[in-house]
Amino acid sequence: MRSKQMTYCPGILVLVFAFLLSLPVFFLADAWAVSDDDCLSCHGSSDILDISKADRLDMVVPVTGIKKVSPGVTSLYVDQDKYASSVHGDLSCTDCHTDITQLPHKQYLAPVDCSMCHSDIAEQYKKSRHFKVSHKPCWACHNPHEEVPVEQLNQKQRISICLRCHKKTSHDWLPQPETHFKYLECTVCHSPKATKGMFLQFYSKKDGKQAPITYSEFTKALGAQGKDLYVKIDLNKDGQLEPFEIKAVLKQLKAAGLKDCGLREQILVTNLYHNFTYKVKNIKDCAMCHTSMSPFYKTVEAEIPDKDGSFKKYPVSRAYLAKMPPIPNQHAYLKSVHAENGVTCLDCHSEFKVLKKNGKMVVKSPGIVVCANCHSDIMDKYKKSLHYRVSKKICYNCHNPHSVKPFSQLTAQQRKAICQKCHTDALQQHKWLSQPNVHFRYLECTMCHSPKASKGIVYYFRGITSDGRAVRLAYKDLATILGKPKVDIAEYINKAQSGRVSAFELAAFLKDLNKNVKKTKDLKYIDVGVHLIVLKPVHNFTDKGLKAKDCIVCHSANASFYSKVLLEIPQRDGGIQTLPLDKSVLTGAHGISGVSDFYLLGEHRLTKKDIEDLWYTIKSIGYRWIDIIGVMIILGGLGFVGLHSLFRILTIKNRRKSRKYDK
């Protein structure tokens, strides 16, 4: 027994000692690993580029049978400062170049497996045609030794990545390709799955060039630093920038002496999807971007410069988008009056100066007079007008050609808004009017400022809600209230099909509607609203100039809009039919509520025509007057009998008194 124990004991001791001795080896293992300094001692100096290939071979361990991996955009020379400030700056060389375990290293390094960290991107990219066709590795586009976070790259820098290989970018099919290339990076279109956003930067003109406003300029202008700077910008403290706040900032920047301050919008990809051919066949669809549902409107941010030269992003209210020239929503455009008449995007956005011809597509630069191709009569009148000669404003300066509604369906307020885009002081200019606010509430500008335009009085159906609001009723509303989903409303109202609605027919229709209005949840009653509106505008707003100040032009029984009194009847197909309406609806006692709201000074006057009409009516009753007069005679007789009897009863005592004496 004793001898066995003695044999094991020294064996264990040896093992323990060996372990203890080897411990430092574990701890000092790093001492034999390759360090960054080791790498940079050669690769950190640009001299490496000057060393000949033969000399370089001496510095490495030659290998055979291994294919050289294309360096892509990387270089043997790694700029230390650039690397340190790059997105990989915290990593050491061997973190990626895992096959370097000792120096000198092999001649050809194995390709770095970027998916070690960038697994999702690698997966996306592997499935893409870009990889399957070109077999380009990650570093063919990106230089991992210098790559800065992609958010810090501007549009030009991002484009340069793609342009490294794609030197010939033939986008002749695009209308205005230069504009697209000026503002967009390739992946905005070529990566439909990427998330995109719109980023606004504050710019000013320095030395004749547009340059971003720096942090110091910002702080000087707004008088605040750091966190306080943002507090000063977000005036209403709602966490986002509204247009009025942006305007205020620009004002302060201008006041601080910066010239031509403005916002520059960039549409950039925020989170790239590394598959540039996925759904590429949809890319040629203008509506992919030119719609208010476009992906880059999901994120709209303003970039405010920060102390360290970077930009802090602050959300911008969607109200800002309204200031931009309206981009048509694809579905909305299809409902617009232009689309309904078969006008497509390229019908207007393709004119005159031919830039390129490429097979089917002829890309031209839009000239000024494109609207006149169809609207030549309007253009002729407008070109002669003072408005054009002075302002040089052309069609789309006032009108939105992508607009959903045809002009005829705009209310007076909406039409006024067109003029007030420029003529912001219109109300002040009209102080000479009696009650200018009433005029402005109900009339559009061209009512007075286009004397030759044809005008009319248009009645429309409206519902009054329980809280007193007036809501214009569409076909669907009227049909539902009547309980006849497919009714032809015009036929229903004008049963005699005379092509003219009498005041009685209108009153009867309103009565029918109001019988059933209780079926709707929110309408209290239905009546008609009235517009004084221009029916067919004439685009000369200064014809007859100062004479427009003549009140009698409108306030007279002979005013032009009395000649056209119309009733708007919504149709099932969404259109609107107008039928002439009997003029007696204006001043007759037909019990049509809503009409009493409408009164033009001078309207309640009896005219010669009224007397003629009355005389005609008297004559058409003719012999039937005898019945009327006869009944009056009888009623007169009965009246006498009745009254006399009444007084007789009341004065019975008087006669009894006198009779007493008889007896």
Next chain:
Amino acid sequence: MTKERIFLHPLPVRIWHWIHAIGIVLLVLTGIQLHVPGVISVFGSFKTAVAIHNFCGFLVLGDYCLWLGYYVITGKLIKLYVPPKTDITKGLPQQAAFYLYKYFKGEEPPFQPCADEKFNSLQKCAYCFIMFVLVPLQIATGVMLYNIRFFKPVMDVFGGVQVVDAVHLITSYCFVSFLFVHLYLCTLGHTFWAHFKAMIFGYEEVHTPG
């Protein structure tokens, strides 16, 4: 105050009056059906109404002749029915004032009837107009309408059948109105039924003051 019974209405007059009354009432009632056919049909078919209307029309015509004949023969026509100037200028306002005002105060009427002078000024004017203008006019137009083809030349003188019908219609309205007023004023006798009794029995009770 003495109470007297005077004899006002001779039998022929009373006979005439009631035939005339019933005739006029029936003429008016059937006339309404003829004027508004389809809506009012008290007398059954339109044809029946026409028949009754025609019959009563001729009845009234004959009755009128009776009245005219009687008063011409007795020589009282002018005296009773034609108002002299004083009646129009003084009597009418007096009588009107009585009916409209003094009656209520209980005053005595300004006119007391007697056999020779049974109508007050108002009555005289009204009855004169009715008996000399309206009734003849109505009878004439009625007879013309009875046989339009026969009387066409005559009607054309006056402007055609429409004019004749118009006159017939407006006169009928006057008669209806008159009827209501006449019936009512008849109740303004010494008692409610005094005048009615007089027209049935011929005697009127008159109270003369003093």
